[in-house]
Amino acid sequence: MISSLTSNAPEPQGGAPRGPVDSSRVPRYAGPATFARLPRLDETGGRTDVAVVGVPFDTGVSYRPGARFGGNAIREASRLLRPYNPAQDASPFALAQVADAGDIAVNPFDIGEAVETVEHVAGEILDSGARMMTLGGDHTIALPLLRAMARKHGPVALLHFDAHLDTWDTYFGAAYTHGTPFRRASEEGLLDTAALSHVGTRGPLYGKQDLDDDAKMGFGIVTSADVMRRGVDEVTDQLRQRIGDRPLYVSVDIDVLDPAHAPGTGTPEAGGLTSRELLEILRGLSDCNLVSADLVEVAPAYDHAEITSVAASHTAYELTTLMTRQIAAAREAEPAPERP
Template sequence: MTQREAERDRASGQPLGPIDASKTPRFAGPATYARLPRLDQVPRADVAVVGVPFDSGVSYRPGARFGPTYVREASRLLRPYHPALDVSPFEVAQVVDAGDIAVNPFNINEAIETIEGAARELTTEGTRLVTIGGDHTIALPLLRAAAAVHGPVALVHFDAHLDTWDTYFGAEYTHGTPFRRAVEEGILDTEALSHVGTRGPLYGKKDLEDDRRFGFGIVTSSDVYYQGVREVVDKLRDRLGNRPVYVSIDIDVLDPAHAPGTGTPEAGGMTSRELLEILRGFRGLNLIGADVVEVAPAYDHAEITGVAAAHVAYDLVSLLAMRCES
């Protein structure tokens, strides 16, 4: 999109969309998410994609701090019409790239406070966020910001892991503890909590017992395989109802064949097709925010993980844009 075209769209009151790929090749131009306008180029935003380059809460392989930039680069091929949802998200809502939230990489507590403050500021006028991490520690401050607006929120958590552990090496705030802290803080609606795609070994049975006590239902990766997407979607929708819903997606919910670029990979995961189809089954739900985390580019190959994360974010953006349309 040229400067003149942007000025014309602003004057007409129409949402500013991505750069026109017929005039500027996809491999050229600024690397905003899906080549969307920046937040400072519009008077207000309905949906904002924001990065949080933070990975100081990881317990195994680092590198997710480079995820936001990487996912933006992988999003260059995205196009403006979503045929599966029959929506042009950038036409029905003003979607922007809000840049990155700069946080202290040496102080987790300070980083969490910074993320929460920035998320609250970004959402003061009703803007809904799709956040690209970063490690899963960032989900806690994002949920705090969401609950400040909507009250305790329902959660659908896509992940190979539960992320409801108590501490790790004595630390209360890590990428394996955000949802335990969120339950303890009362910012989650414990009648509507679901893990999807979990698998792999645990420290012991107590992990599952604690998780059940917090109110989580579990749809394992095997459940998705044996029951199928439609049955899983129906169960999730029944559990969520009309509540405000936050969706948190650790890219390691996908099998390493579909997402090798992540910090704690587990064999036997979902396919990217299964994940996208489940998300599309959320059409019409009261989705109020989402994140996609744990993309670690150093372990990726041929942008497999980056492309998967970019498309997952695109489906989330589309679902949120449709809420604006309705």
């Protein structure tokens, strides 16, 4: 029965990508829950342009656990995604091959080992020529992902959507947590300090020194109140100017959204972005060189009616669409092979 379900994924024509299962032939609630009902990596011969990868890890959280289940919750919610994205006027899964590469199995009892595992596997995926859409897990995983990105691209521009700065030094003496990845990344030279931005930050801090330390690392801050007062278009234009044509990594903590739009997360803060604002900002990055992205901190145990997972699935869909559009545009720009 499983084979009959998976066989309804559209077969590639010539060199065309293999797309998602046809929901007009197989109900959305049937069959395995890959992201957007896309083929597994083994169903594409181990080749893909964008690998959707889960990291079920939440040992680095400082408050409510549960994000280890986030990746599969996003996959389940993504059953409702459709193959044409009208907001970006693109059929992302026809432009380039996107496949669900499963999960990176990490040690839940040893943060250091988990970080090393994520870095190693991410490096292998990038070495294959694919970009990554990573589904967390907690924000600790951003550090090993950025290590892999910097090895391939050099220091990258970072666009960080989050209620929190995540540039603190330690928690309980621990250097690797979900609140410290971007301080470690800054210390390790993984980031292009001319193109770093937090978006959606808000809420109380431990002290003004938090902001001073963050500024010394080169981060610019667009608070959730800034988005509300200035509007999405002005904010997005500012971000594009800061990023330029640098290799861009986008890291999205789902708690950037107001708890009304994302209750299923570990450290919610009032006064956040709407899901519409987040999606519109991402859509405005079409001219940026998006090399990979992550989406973290979805904790389905605190979700209500899958509100958070649905918002997360659409966020990952927009980011994946950006990547496939850029891949397709780069291929079209390649010179045609000379005839013998």
